[in-house]
Amino acid sequence: MTAMTTGNSSRADANRRRILDVALAELLRDPDASMDQIARAAGVVRRTVYGHFPSREALISTLVDGAVEALADADARARAGVTDPAEALARSVLALWPVADRYRLLIALAQRTVTVQGIRDRLAPVRDDKVRLLQRGLDEGAFVSPLPAPALAYVVEQMLFAVTEAVNDGLLAAEEAGRSATVVVLTAAGVPASRATALVAEVS
Amino acid sequence: MTAMTTGNSSRADANRRRILDVALAELLRDPDASMDQIARAAGVVRRTVYGHFPSREALISTLVDGAVEALADADARARAGVTDPAEALARSVLALWPVADRYRLLIALAQRTVTVQGIRDRLAPVRDDKVRLLQRGLDEGAFVSPLPAPALAYVVEQMLFAVTEAVNDGLLAAEEAGRSATVVVLTAAGVPASRATALVAEVS
DNA sequence: GTGCAATTGCACAACAGTGTGCAATGTACG
DNA sequence: CGTACATTGCACACTGTTGTGCAATTGCAC
DSSP: OOSOOSTTHHHHHHHHHHHHHHHHHHHHHOTTOOHHHHHHHTTSOHHHHHHHOSSHHHHHHHHHHHHHHHHHHHHHHHHTTOOOHHHHHHHHHHHHHHHHHHHHHHHHHHHSSOSSTTHHHHHHHHHHHHHHHHHHHHHHTSSOOSSOHHHHHHHHHHHHHHHHHHHHTTSSOHHHHHHHHHHHHHHHTTOOHHHHHHHHHHHO | OOSOOSTTHHHHHHHHHHHHHHHHHHHHHOTTOOHHHHHHHTTSOHHHHHHHOSSHHHHHHHHHHHHHHHHHHHHHHHHTTOOOHHHHHHHHHHHHHHHHHHHHHHHHHHHSSOSSTTHHHHHHHHHHHHHHHHHHHHHHTSSOOSSOHHHHHHHHHHHHHHHHHHHHTTSSOHHHHHHHHHHHHHHHTTOOHHHHHHHHHHHO
């Protein structure tokens, strides 16, 4: 009577999840990874993947939805109740950091021809939040930049990926990366380096 | 007796150049653009493109070489004889800016599976120069960052593309973009916003 | 063990893109 | 005009990928 799915679908569910996990990693490595590559990497036959997702597009779409949700969650949770713009930005970046690796896939996909119609649209809410935060910081004088808030949001976004890549290439220790990224983002937003460092030390 | 090529090859040369130009733009829009798309965009038949370049790979390779050369040129020219790290970085970014649009293609291609073996390698010299400049600035205290110089180079690079994209999306006026990008890069490197602004005003 | 669902292993059609061959056509130049 | 070259318009073979169909097999649950 417990909500147990019928038959041996538990294995099916596990497979589905694993396929999604592997697909994320595989597509991150190569945005053009074929269904066969993904299937093999997941220890499964291509035909099985089609049993879970009717098309390549559907698979990626599911992936995007999950990533967007994770991002929005982390961001919202981190900034809840924080009023100071600089602190909010710091907390946001620190919280977003662990998800950044997955986030990279979205970029890789969004940068290409719109593989799934409206990736940008689905990310819009998250981005808009960031823009509002930056705008507020600029208005209050906490941030200083010649760029308007929306453009600054682009910059912040790209900086996260730059740091991620630096970690991937072994230029930066993974444990320090989150805090370093945060300091750099704050600095780029015009927060004095000393205050940025202090803020990160205090928050993390 | 002048170095005039035989026959009507001047038209051929013009075609070749136009194909390269169009290919750059087309591949920027869609890194997977087919030879047919490129040919049509250049007002030419696919077969003609193969007349100039034996393969897709060769076409892209030629493109990469040109872009790398343009980048290295602009960078070297801008920094010639400038000793102050902050000023050198400012001049470098300002000079690199007009080429940034083209540079984006390289990234788009480099981020994908190594379409042409060794794009990163060919870019290495340019990047190394930047790393040395950043390192010197950090050593002298002109720059302040928790990131090591090579990682900071990644960040600087990505910031250029972020600003480029901001311009593409109409968030930023193209005329101001170069100076704005420079200020942001300097700021991210830990140069105080006031000094960064003054420096850019003085240099540009 | 029986049954049920997932998974597998093949086979297939459809499609898109690449690279090549060749004859016909166009075009500048002397 | 005639030569030389670039371009065109097919045609072709080859490859890789997608999505589907179906029978056989595996594994879990009861």
